Amino acid sequence: MSNDKRTVSMERIVTFCKTRGFVYPGSEVYGGVANTWDYGPLGTKIKNNLKDAWRKRFIQQRKNSYELDSAIFMHPTVWEASGHTENFSDPLLDCKECKTRYRADTLINSFDSSIASDSLSKEEMLQVIKSKEIKCPSCGACNFTDIREFNLMFETHSGVIDNNKSLIY
Ligand SMILES: [Zn+2]
Secondary structure, three states: OOOOOOOOOHHHHHHHHHHOOOEEEOOHHHOOOOOOEEEOHHHHHHHHHHHHHHHHHHHHOOOOOOOOOOOOOOOHHHHHHHOHHHHOEEEEEEEOOOOOEEEHHHHHHHHOOOOOHHHOOHHHHHHHHHHOOOOOOOOOOOOEOOOEEEEOOOOEEOOOOOOHHHEEO
């Protein structure tokens, strides 16, 4: 191990990863899709090595751990039973002045980390933000929208007819 204290910028790391074929922004050639990534030849090897190491440690080396490879899309009641439909959402709000979007619980905890914001309802979180006059970290204003639940589940439709009955996750 060297004690080299040189720093490498994120831009340089990203350029290195792209030029050496590790990882690219998803669908980059066609304009890109936010928050997706495409792995090149070397990135795919690293990803597979990490998956294999994880499987070895957390499945093969543990007693009573077994792999399950189920379909990505499942009947909606499966997701209801697992709690995903109800709980897989982020409470988001926007600063009306600078349009920056925040997770309400994160905004509260960046102001006061002792508040158990994850156990609060949407209404209670908004009440805390207003009563403590929490300011937008970006512009300093105290003028937020209401909190909206952003569903983290991806919806799609199964079959040829696009209606609610064919909605799956
Ligand atoms: Zn702002």
